[in-house]
Amino acid sequence: MNCRAVWNQVIQRAADVVLPPVCLVCGEEMCPSHDGLMACPLCRRAMSESRLTACYRCASFYEPELHHASGCPRCQGEEFAFSGATALGIYENELRDCVLGSKQASHQALALLLGKLLGERRRSILRSWQPDLVVPIPLHWWRRVRHGYNNAEVIGEVVSREAGAAFEARLLQRTRSTRPQFPLSAAERRRNLQNAFRVRNEFEVGGSRVLLVDDILTTGTTCHEAARALHSCGAREIRVAVVARASDTSHG
């Protein structure tokens, strides 16, 4: 450990004595965490699904006895341009509040927390995919200006470190502003997002395994369209990691 790291730890310990850390999710005072994650053990558990089985294709969670080798009841018959997906948990309760909060630039600490939890809890599957590149789902530039930042970028950068892959924040570009997805039918969602993504540097993508990162996965249309753009530039394999898997289609 270098001098600066030791000094930072000393300052952190001193700050913890004066101002005990609080959980970013529930606001309760907590013991200083050895890993620097600002979430209490209860909230970490509440946000990370560990009881249910996850579908390897669409990351939906369901009872273990409903396991299907060809995907779960929600995604059988769906065509995805990505070949696997994983999620930290279900889009509800604490995880939903945290994801919504992380969309605001003033709450980037929440995005860091979510990225760290996703990377840690799903580390083995992420590493087994051996991605070369981690690419966040981009916002259209105008929406990015309005939000002040893109939470998927912060989440993706943290996940890239856990997955041991290069982070490419600007590889994908959203070429046009699209309507919100949540009021649309499945067919309308696909039409709404068709050709909405462009790869900036094709040479970087050829032959590589890409991990797409986003905050929520609902129908999979956004990641499907992003994966299609990457495949058209020669990407070999594309997988998806999201913080939250929505259990119905009424979310964005």
Ligand SMILES: [Zn+2]
């Ligand atoms: Zn908490």
Ligand SMILES: [Zn+2]
């Ligand atoms: Zn599925």
